[in-house]
Amino acid sequence: MNARHQPEADITPSAVVVGGGIAGLTAAHDLRQHGFTVTILEASPHFGGCVTSHEVAGLTLDAGADSFSTRSKAVADLAAELGLWQDIVYPAQRGAWLQLPGSDPGASAQPLPSTGILGIPANPREPDVVRAIGNAAAVRAALDKVMPLGSLVKRDRVSLAEVVQERMGDQVLKRLVTPIAAGVFSSDPSVLDVDVVAPGLRAAMAKHGSLGAAVASIRADAPAGSAVGGLAGGMNRLTTALIDTLRGGGVRLLADTRVTGIRESGESSGARWAVLSDGAEFTADVLVMATDGPTAVGLLGESVLQLKEETPTPGAGVALVTLVVDLPELDVNPRGTGVLVAPGVKAQNGSPVVAKALTHATAKWQWLSETTGPGGHVLRLSYGRAEPQGEDRPEMWSDEKLYEQALADAGVLLGIRIGAEDVVGWDVVRWIGALPAAAVGHRDRVARIRASVASENGLEVVGAWLSGTGLAAVIGDTRARMRKLAHAHPPTA
Ligand SMILES: Cc1cc2nc3c(=O)[nH]c(=O)nc-3n(C[C@H](O)[C@H](O)[C@H](O)COP(=O)(O)OP(=O)(O)OC[C@H]3O[C@@H](n4cnc5c(N)ncnc54)[C@H](O)[C@@H]3O)c2cc1C
Structure with missing residues (x-):
């Protein structure tokens, strides 16, 4: 390393982190703790x-992620390190609902069957599953128990849809799995790589002989308690706490700094990497790329030639419409913590419901309902389905059009009339390309990318496009990679 060219007092290795999302902030936090001098470069005006x-309406709300998976301790451990342990909370145990198509939307809504993974039931003969898919479809789905597995557990590239359809049939796919895949990944199950979105599922099928038994075994092995957690005040507090800690630790955080070029600078300049932004150059011994996939590959393509062939598909787009309403009728939480919407749902007047999911945030989080008080409610509707919609993609509609649609959709999905007069405040947030595509073959591509980056000195690449969507995956993976990076480049080198 070039540190040997520098005076004794200045041997602390330097790290530049490109991208100040949760992956970049976590990377910076860990590198700082490992003794690096760290600079984060973030393109937008904000970190996180x-x-x-x-x-x-005067409430500070999460504009993106509002919870984390508790299947690993990654998020809780980081929150605890940042002094947020006492603020970890769990959603109300009222469960979510499923809105299926039908002539009467109220009669076609039901609590989401609770024993599944991504909507795949452990036992398709359970009454709540039969209610969602019908008796004949439940009989078909139950064949999963007795049919031989065939090549499904051995084939190379398998989509979530193939697994579900082959084992349990069309109705489980359409009525249970598709709405959940749309809500969580903004994707259709036919494009999702089953090994990415349900890791371990095929191995468990091979072990237990059927899809239902695999789901049951994974559920049984899951940690006791709620599958997700949050923070009182919102997940955005994780970002705030990270920023405070980084600033306190002397990390340089530069917002509005879009990185436009990266090159290996060579020994003579004293640092391995040169990072360019708007005429400024930042040099570093260690470089962490923590942007979205297409940006990372675009910027690194000149230095790591193998990456050029691995440009990932841009992620899906989502628009979130938040409505803060004054509606005491919602105090009874008519649809639990929210509603996942199957494709093809219509209002009684025949107009389509466009939202793919509705979160009743004040029913989900006690801290929020205590903040709003009785009658005050926060509803969040998400737009942007996976299936092709031509040019008319709702996530690209104007704010006003989305707002009008959200009012209509919320009324249908919650079974009450909601008018503009009930609304205290509203906002539209767009996340275009923010949910990376976990398309079939993604796992192999990630392995190839990681192999090509591993050979580059002082370079690491992190973020949801590699680790998989979700805070648990991103934070867990980033921390593991920063340990390896610090081990390979110890501060006293
Ligand atoms: C609407 C929504 C809701 C979600 N809800 C949940 C949830 O409840 N629970 C959960 O676990 N997960 C949730 N997720 C997923 C989770 O939020 C993400 O997987 C995770 O936050 C991704 O973090 P990241 O750091 O990899 O990427 P990002 O958050 O996308 O950060 C990447 C950063 O890189 C910056 N950048 C890009 N290009 C450049 C450049 N050239 N120079 C400098 N900076 C650049 C970007 O501005 C951005 O700040 C949600 C995602 C969305 C979009």
Whole structure:
């Protein structure tokens, strides 16, 4: 390393982190702790990426992620290190609902069957599953128990849809799995790589002999308690706490600094990497790329030639409409913590419901309902389905058009009339390209990318496009990679 060219007092290795989302902030936090001098370069005016806040009707609300998976301790451990342990909370145990198509939307809504993974039931003969898919479809789905597995567990590239359809049939796919895949990944199950979105599922099928038994075994192995957690005040507090800690630790955080070029600078300049932004050059011994996939590959393509062939598909787009309403009728939480919407749902007057999901945030989080008080409610509707919609993609509609649609959709999905007069405040937030595509073959591509980056000295690449969507995956993976990076480049080298 070039540190040997520098005076004794200045041997602390330097790190530049490109991208100040949760991956970049976490990387900076860990590198700082490992003794690096760290600079973060973030293109937008704000840090946190998808973990950030907005103000609606005087409330500070999550504008993106609002919870984290508790399947690993990654997020809780980081929150604890940042002094947020006491603020970890769990959603109300009222469960979410499923809105299926039908002539009467009220009669076609039901609590989401609770024993599944991504909507795949452990036992398709359970009454709540039969209610969602019908008796004949449940009989078909139950064949999963007795049919031989065939090549499904051995084939190379398999989509979530193939697994579900082959084992449990069309109705489980359409009525249970598709709405959940749309809500979580903004994707259709036919494009999702089953090994990315449900890691371990095929291995469990091979072990237990059927899809239902695999789901049951994974559920049984899951940690006890709620599958997701949050923070009182919102997940955006994780970003705020990270920023405070980084600033306190002397990390340089530069917002409005879009990186436009990266090159290996060579020994003589004293640092391995040169990072360019608007005429400024930042040099570093260690470089961490923590942007979205297409940006990372675009910027690194000149230095790591193998990456050029691996440009990932841009991620899906989502628009979130937040409505803060004064509606005491919602105090009874008519649809639990929210509603996942199957394709093809219509209002009674025949107009389509465009939202793919509605979160009743004040029913989900006690801290929020205590903040709003009785009658005050926060509803968040998401737009942007996976299936092709031509040019008319709702996530690209004007704010006003989305707002009008959200009012209509919320009324249908919650089974009450909601008018503009009930609205205290509203906002539209767009996340275009923010949910990376976990398309079939993605796992192999990630392995190839990681192999080509591993050979580059002092370079690491992190973020949801590699680790998989979700804070648990991103934070866990980033921390593991920063340990390896610090080990390979110890501060006293
Ligand atoms: C609407 C929404 C809701 C979600 N809800 C949840 C949830 O409830 N629970 C959960 O676990 N996960 C959720 N997720 C997913 C989770 O938020 C993401 O997987 C995670 O935050 C991604 O973090 P990241 O750092 O990899 O990427 P990002 O947050 O996208 O950060 C990347 C950063 O890189 C910056 N950047 C890009 N190009 C450049 C450049 N050239 N120079 C400098 N900076 C650049 C960007 O501005 C951005 O700040 C949600 C995602 C969305 C979009």
